[in-house]
Amino acid sequence: MALTRSNEQSLRLDRIACEGHGACAELLPELLSLDEWGFPIVHSATVPPELAAHARRAVAACPVLALRLERARP
Amino acid sequence: MTAESVHESTRPMPAVPADGSAPGPHGTRLLSGWFTTGRAADLTDHLDRYGPLPLDRARRGHASPLINAVEEAGLTGRGGAAFPTARKLQAVADGRGAAVVVANAMESEPASAKDATLLELAPHLVLDGIALAARAVGAREAHLCVARTRQHQVHELHAALAERERRRVDPLPVRLHELPHHYVSSEESALVRWLNGGDARPLSTPPRPFEKGVGKRPTLIDNVETLAHLALIARYGPAWYREAGTPDAPGTTLVTLGGAVRHPGVYEAPMGAPIGRLLAHGGGPSEPLSAVLVGGFFGSWLPAEQALPTPFTKQDLAALGAGPGAGVLVALPQRACGLAETASVLAFLARNGAQQCGPCRFGLPAVAEDFAALAFGRLDPDGLRRLERRVGLLAGRGACRHPDGASRFAATALRTFAADVERHLHHGPCPAVHHEPVLHVPTGSVPGPDEWR
Numbered sequence: 001m002a003l004t005r006s007n008e009q010s011l012r013l014d015r016i017a018c019e020g021h022g023a024c025a026e027l028l029p030e031l032l033s034l035d036e037w038g039f040p041i042v043h044s045a046t047v048p049p050e051l052a053a054h055a056r057r058a059v060a061a062c063p064v065l066a067l068r069l070e071r072a073r074p
Numbered sequence: 075m076t077a078e079s080v081h082e083s084t085r086p087m088p089a090v091p092a093d094g095s096a097p098g099p100h101g102t103r104l105l106s107g108w109f110t111t112g113r114a115a116d117l118t119d120h121l122d123r124y125g126p127l128p129l130d131r132a133r134r135g136h137a138s139p140l141i142n143a144v145e146e147a148g149l150t151g152r153g154g155a156a157f158p159t160a161r162k163l164q165a166v167a168d169g170r171g172a173a174v175v176v177a178n179a180m181e182s183e184p185a186s187a188k189d190a191t192l193l194e195l196a197p198h199l200v201l202d203g204i205a206l207a208a209r210a211v212g213a214r215e216a217h218l219c220v221a222r223t224r225q226h227q228v229h230e231l232h233a234a235l236a237e238r239e240r241r242r243v244d245p246l247p248v249r250l251h252e253l254p255h256h257y258v259s260s261e262e263s264a265l266v267r268w269l270n271g272g273d274a275r276p277l278s279t280p281p282r283p284f285e286k287g288v289g290k291r292p293t294l295i296d297n298v299e300t301l302a303h304l305a306l307i308a309r310y311g312p313a314w315y316r317e318a319g320t321p322d323a324p325g326t327t328l329v330t331l332g333g334a335v336r337h338p339g340v341y342e343a344p345m346g347a348p349i350g351r352l353l354a355h356g357g358g359p360s361e362p363l364s365a366v367l368v369g370g371f372f373g374s375w376l377p378a379e380q381a382l383p384t385p386f387t388k389q390d391l392a393a394l395g396a397g398p399g400a401g402v403l404v405a406l407p408q409r410a411c412g413l414a415e416t417a418s419v420l421a422f423l424a425r426n427g428a429q430q431c432g433p434c435r436f437g438l439p440a441v442a443e444d445f446a447a448l449a450f451g452r453l454d455p456d457g458l459r460r461l462e463r464r465v466g467l468l469a470g471r472g473a474c475r476h477p478d479g480a481s482r483f484a485a486t487a488l489r490t491f492a493a494d495v496e497r498h499l500h501h502g503p504c505p506a507v508h509h510e511p512v513l514h515v516p517t518g519s520v521p522g523p524d525e526w527r
Contacts, residue, residue: 014278015431015473035467039432 008072009047011055013040017066024067028058046072102342103318103326104302108195114230117237120198127202127243128308132209138167140210144304146312148324153178153260153297154372154400156388159304162294163210165284169292172214176269176288176295177204179220179227180253180260184422184516185370185402188328189298191340193220193227196302197234203301205244206308211294216248218298219265221255228252256521257371257426261474262295264428273526275428276474297400299328320346323387327401330370331356333512334363334407343386350382352403365406365490367513369399371419372479374486375412378405395486404513411506413494416487417442417449418515423480425520433468433477440464441484448495450503458499462488 011031020038030051033041047055047069059067102108107115107123115123132140145160166173177200181189193200201218208216220227231250238244251269253259259274266287268274287293296304303325307315316324323346332338336357343352349366353359366381368374374396376384384390391397406412424442427434444461447453453461465488468481488495497504 015433015471016278018432020432035432035437037432037436039436039471041467041471 008049009052009055009069010045010072011042011047012045012068012070013042014066014068017064019064019066021063023061023063024058027061028054031055032058040067103306104192104196104199104299104328105342114195115198117198117234117241117243120196124199124202124305124309127205129206129209129245131308132206138163138210140206140304140308141167143307143312147307147315148312148322149300149303149307149315150388151297152299152303152327152400154183154369154397156398159296159300162284162296163207166211166292166294169284171291173208173211174288174291174293175204175208175211175213175216176262176265176283176293177216177218177248177298177301178260178262178265178295179218179298180255180265181400182221182255182257182260183370183372183400183402184514185332185367185404186330186400188330188340188401190224190227192299192302192328193231197231198238199302199305200298201234201238201244201248202305202308203296203298203303204248205246206305207294207296207301208246211292213246213294215288216246217251217269217288218248219251219253219269221259222252223255254521254526256428256526257423258428258474258476259526261476263474265295266293268527275430275526276476278473318344320344320385320387322346322389323385327386327398329355329386329401329403331403331405333367333405334360335405336360346385346387348383348385349403352386353382353405359405360407362408363405364408364410365412367402367404367406368396370402370404371423371483373397373399373402374482375406375416375490376486377490395482406512409506410509410512411449411494411504412487412491413445413449413498414503414507415511415513416484416491417445418511419513420445420480420484422515423476423483425518427476428474428526429520431472431477433471437464437468437471438477438480441468441480445484445487448498450507452502453499455499458495 022034022038024040025032025034031044035041059069141160141163149159150156179189204216253268253274258276261276262283263277264274266283267277269288283293283295319325325345326342327345328342329352330340335353341355343355363378365375365378368376420442424439429435441464465481465484468477
């Protein structure tokens with residue numbers, strides 16, 4: 001249990017850096033959507049293992065590096 | 075707050091009933107000197123009344139008698155969050171290396187005057203609190219942050235600090251800083267950013283200032299009223315502190331009463347008293363009330379019949395979706411239009427965001443515009459649904475809590491003034507929107523990019 005928990009990852013969004021490009025929601029619609037101005041709404045910050053690859057792609061796609069993946073805090 | 079309004083809030087106040095709930099003259103503590111002498115306390119007055127700084131009780135670390143006393147006293151922050159002060163002290167004391175203490179006197183809340191009043195009447199209690207807190211957390215630097223616009227206050231504080239230096243009161247010099255005066259510049263990460271050479275605008279957290287603040291060092295940031303209470307707890311102990319207030323909300327607190335009360339101004343009152351009793355400190359309502367704004371522009375509207383019997387504690391107010399904030403209570407008379415008042419404040423909040431995050435750049439101005447249409451023009455039911463959706467999407471989506479505060483302010487207005495919302499939807503603005511507003515909302519435009527330093 002402790003091992004699986006420590007592998008869990010969570011999304012962290014730097015709201016000041018974010019410019020509303022919207023690539024993240026395109027690549028990770030399961031966890032993120034956009035408001036009417038194109039800024040992300042995080043529906044769940046915890047990334048389930050089956051979405052880990054998509055989450056990494058979303059992080060890599062952000063042109064201003066506003067999205068990060070962190071090890072989930074217990 | 076201008077010197078003029080401070081003066082107004084400190085005009086002779088009616089005596090607080092001596093009901094034995096607090097031990098100082100007239101039941102007051104922070105303001106007891108004022109009640110006794112009728113003038114601001116200089117250093118001689120202060121030392122005569124309270125004696126010298128009890129620095130020996132403020133050793134750093136786990137065995138710090140001061141941190142233990144503050145913990146037992148149950149002191150909570152008076153800047154708005156009501157966070158337990160001892161926990162913050164301990165976290166900074168446990169941090170790595172020399173700490174930094176920052177006293178926050180920015181008081182950017184337009185409906186509040188309590189910090190300016192305290193600094194004018196009893197500046198040395200605040201400065202004692204800074205010295206004691208600095209000793210307890212092992213700080214080698216102490217800063218006092220005030221708004222640049224309050225030059226009278228700056229002048230008085232420089233004089234008070236010079237007097238303390240002449241008489242060698244403080245073990246550590248306190249540096250006075252004048253920051254740009256914007257609504258979000260009083261937020262603690264904005265102080266850290268400014269003291270580190272940047273803009274007085276909030277930062278993304280974590281790291282929180284207690285972990286990594288000024289000069290990347292553990293930083294204690296406390297409101298000036300909190301520090302003044304700490305200075306009294308250091309002298310008289312937690313049992314004395316708890317003689318006022320209630321077990322879950324001990325001590326006294328400064329409140330700023332405004333709106334339809336007979337004598338608006340700053341008062342000191344026992345914590346945990348029902349809101350109706352707090353209003354009675356200012357002579358009570360001057361006319362029938364419809365609602366009370368609890369916590370100022372960062373607060374919540376509550377229907378008067380719900381607010382008046384509610385004890386002024388974090389827990390009791392949280393159950394109603396409100397909080398004590400910085401002790402602001404504004405009584406709204408029945409003749410006023412709550413929607414018009416709310417629309418003006420939302421327009422202010424929209425102008426006064428840091429313009430950094432999506433919700434403050436787009437969501438909040440859109441909410442303010444919809445609300446203005448509801449209050450002053452026409453909004454159809456679809457527009458109302460859009461407003462409610464936009465209000466719900468503000469919270470939790472900024473680097474700081476500015477959009478959260480605006481969201482709560484708007485949501486509690488829609489709830490408290492639900493009958494008015496229906497009337498405005500179907501019949502347009504009520505006649506009351508043309509009356510002079512109850513809340514004094516500062517004018518001024520969005521700060522330019524170069525106005526944050």
